[in-house]
Amino acid sequence: MSTFEDVGVVIHVLRVIRGLSQGELARLSGVRNSSISNYERGKSVPKLDTLEKLAQGLELPLSAMEEAQEFIRRMRSRASRGGASTLGRSSWRPDGEEAARFRDATALRTELDELCGDVGRLASRLTRVTLEMLATRSLDSAPESDNVETPESPADESV
Secondary structure, eight states, rough: OOHHHHHHHHHHHHHHHOOOOHHHHHHHTOHHHHHHHHHHHSSSSOOOOHHHHHHHHTTTHHHHHHHHHHHHHHHHHHHOOOOOOOOOOOOOOOOOOHHHHHHHHHHHHHHHHHHHHHHHHHHHHHHHHHHHHHHHHHHHOOOOOOOOOOOOOOOOOOO
């Protein structure tokens, strides 16, 4: 993981998806609460062994952090392609027909903002479900030595 902010966002997102407070994650992972706070705020970056402890506390494989980071980067990239809106930040004052178009644009912007909120909630739910599926799949794929069946040799059939 590359930047302070990325690591902190990933830890925060995964913690929230798991429904844990910083204190609960600290207890489950053995990492100090203040350290988790510093990581999430981008004040410091955890070492690999600390990331592994946090992943264990979250009951996720370490690879889930990398996948979450990539997902966050893609979402940021898509959001930045649209550019920042400057609506309402200029000194331009519409009148007449322009004012009507401006009101229509403002209404559309409001609707778009509401839709973005819905999409954000959907993305959060999709991320949570995806990560839970990944965690379940990794648990399901672990070998279970107690339940291994061995082929039985054919029984002798003597007449």
